[in-house]
Amino acid sequence: MPIDVTVLRVFTDPDGNHGNPLGVVDADSVDPADRQRVATELGYSETIFIDLPGTGANTAHARIFTPxxxxxxxxxxxxxxxxxxxEQGTPVHTLQVPAGIVQVRYDDDLTSVSARAEWAPDFAIYDLASVADxxxxxxxxxxxxxxxxxxxxxxKEQGQIRSRMFASDLGVPEDEATGAAAVRITDYLSRDLHIVQGKGSHIYTQWSAEGWVRVAGRVVDDGVKQVD
Known part of the structure; x- marks a missing residue:
């Protein structure tokens, strides 16, 4: 039976342009052993499989796969x-992922999550001299x-940076917008940031001295596709 995949673009600019494609799948529709295959076939930098929350629940469980x-x-x-x-009518306060419990917040057109800096993978960080470089x-x-x-x-005064991210080991030659990297660079610089990544995606972060980073952005729904 074909699997429905909702395709979103996350971290768009204020006009809904750019953003990083994401596949969203109801976890009940895919055998756990098939999740990596589905993510590989889709080819997005990540695909997330969600156990939908029950009536009245404030949390959902999710697993995340790169290709x-x-x-x-x-x-x-x-x-x-x-x-x-x-959008499904089941807003949550938290998401449970293998790394831990992610706090969720909704502010007008921005959706944000809070994560520990150590949850993000290690990145080799390169401070380049200019946007041209x-x-x-x-x-x-x-x-x-x-x-x-x-x-x-x-x-620098306004905390605005331009960035790119390469992760060929994850099957992602270049990532258009990377929330985990935003967590790392925010913790590294120890300040709130407005990040423009890739071709023009926008990520907003808030730094906490307690080791938490809030990552926020806009999302656009590009419809549903099906995979076998």
Whole structure:
């Protein structure tokens, strides 16, 4: 039986442009042994499988897969899934993922999640001299086996940066918008940020000295597709 996949774009700009595609799947529709295959076939940087909350429940359980591996936590899937649950009429306060309990908040057109910095994978962080250097970077020049996060200030006083992320080891040559990397760079710089990543996706973060980072963004629904 075909599997319905809702396709979202997470971390769009204020006009609904750009954003990172995400596959959202009702976990009951896919055998756990088939989840990696489905994520690989879809080819999005992540696909999230959600156990829908019961009536009156304030939490949902979810598992996240790249085209190559399962992740204990990722930002754009948890933001996207939280937004999608509200659209289904089942907004949640928390998402349970393998890394831990993710706090969820809804503020007008922004959906946000709070995560521990240590939940995010390690990134090699490169502080580049200019936006021109950032845009000229070639993913092929960065070796496999590690995640590479490239960034530069566009307005340091206002906390605005431009970034790109390469993760070929996860089956993602370049990620358009990376919530986990946003958690890491926010913790690394120890300040709130407005991140423009990839071709123009927007991510907003809030830093906490207690080790939590809130990651927020806008989401657009691009409809449903089916996979076998």
């Amino acid at each position: 190559a591996v399962e992740l204990p936590f990722a930002g754009h899937p948890t933001v996207g899934a939280s937004w999608w649950l509200r 950032l845009l000229a970077a070639d993913p092929a020049d960065y070796p496999d086996g590690i995640n590479h996060y490239l960034w530069t200030w566009t307005d």
